[in-house]
Amino acid sequence: AQKITQTQPGMFVQEKEAVTLDCTYDTSDPSYGLFWYKQPSSGEMIFLIYQGSYDQQNATEGRYSLNFQKARKSANLVISASQLGDSAMYFCAMREGANNQGGKLIFGQGTELSVKP
Amino acid sequence: GAGVSQTPSNKVTEKGKYVELRCDPISGHTALYWYRQSLGQGPEFLIYFQGTGAADDSGLPNDRFFAVRPEGSVSTLKIQRTERGDSAVYLCASSVQTLDRGKAGANVLTFGAGSRLTVL
Numbered sequence: 324a325q326k327i328t329q330t331q332p333g334m335f336v337q338e339k340e341a342v343t344l345d346c347t348y349d350t351s352d353p354s355y356g357l358f359w360y361k362q363p364s365s366g367e368m369i370f371l372i373y374q375g376s377y378d379q380q381n382a383t384e385g386r387y388s389l390n391f392q393k394a395r396k397s398a399n400l401v402i403s404a405s406q407l408g409d410s411a412m413y414f415c416a417m418r419e420g421a422n423n424q425g426g427k428l429i430f431g432q433g434t435e436l437s438v439k440p
Numbered sequence: 441g442a443g444v445s446q447t448p449s450n451k452v453t454e455k456g457k458y459v460e461l462r463c464d465p466i467s468g469h470t471a472l473y474w475y476r477q478s479l480g481q482g483p484e485f486l487i488y489f490q491g492t493g494a495a496d497d498s499g500l501p502n503d504r505f506f507a508v509r510p511e512g513s514v515s516t517l518k519i520q521r522t523e524r525g526d527s528a529v530y531l532c533a534s535s536v537q538t539l540d541r542g543k544a545g546a547n548v549l550t551f552g553a554g555s556r557l558t559v560l
Contacts, residue, residue: 327482356546366529368483368551375546414482418547425471425535425547427496430482 326350327415327431334436336405343390344400344434346415355419357398358428359389362412371413374398402436410438442466444552446532452558453522461517461555465534471495472515473549474507475531483531489515522559529554 328347336342348357359371374382374389382389390399402409412435416428445464453459465472471490475483485499489509500506504522509515519526533549 358546358548360551365553367553368531368533368549370548370550373546373548416482425488425490425495427473427485427488427499428549429485430475432482433480 326429327417329415329431329434331434332432334434336402336436336438338407338438338440339404341401341403342405342436344402344413344415344436346398346400346431348396348398348415348417350396350417350419352419355417357389357391358416358418359387359398359400360414360416360430361409362414362433364411368414372400405438407438407440410436412436444532444534444550446530446552446555448555449553450556450558452560454560455522455524457522457559459519459522459557461519461530461532461557463515463517463532463534463552465513465515465532466536466550469534469536469550470512471535471547472509473533473535474515474517475533477529477531477554479528486517486530519557522557524559527557527559529556 326349355376357374361369372382372384372387374391381391386403388401412433414433415431418428447462473488474486477483487507488496492512504520506518531554533551535547535549
């Protein structure tokens, strides 16, 4: 069974508008961490934002925020005020177990975001 | 080093040959990960080292794949008898292992630029 599901293969957004990239996950572990990475055409994976399963508030990092809905097992990424440089692949990932114990990340299939001028 | 370094950046080989891919993690990072990424897919976990030992090798597809990290720093991914299906970008990542709670305890993975392997 797929642990991380990203249902949007591709998304378009107008420059300066906000966009939401969907991510749902599946785990029976009460401790887990959720991550979003950006992969531009250059190929390098860039960390954007992290949400722990016990965090009370949604994570925010600059223009990025994570809409964490634990009961729905969703961790959508919201990018505000889109810029042309935001055009890239975006991956949602999960680590099961307490994050301070380390361990592998499981990635979704990704969503390709295109920002239109 | 300042970032995760992977060599070679590109490798073209023939079916049946042996290949080694090298990863030099960020200095001080005790955890090291190997992933494989096929075109249009998300990274697929292969193996994870904590120090010198493989903490989780459940993602290695078969016994043609092997990885080592003898001194707890540089790691080498070894692929024997390469097949065309092994063609992919091999990504290495490292993280500092902290027992801190909260954001610092996220143990965020920092990735290298990858090694693109093409098996003809």
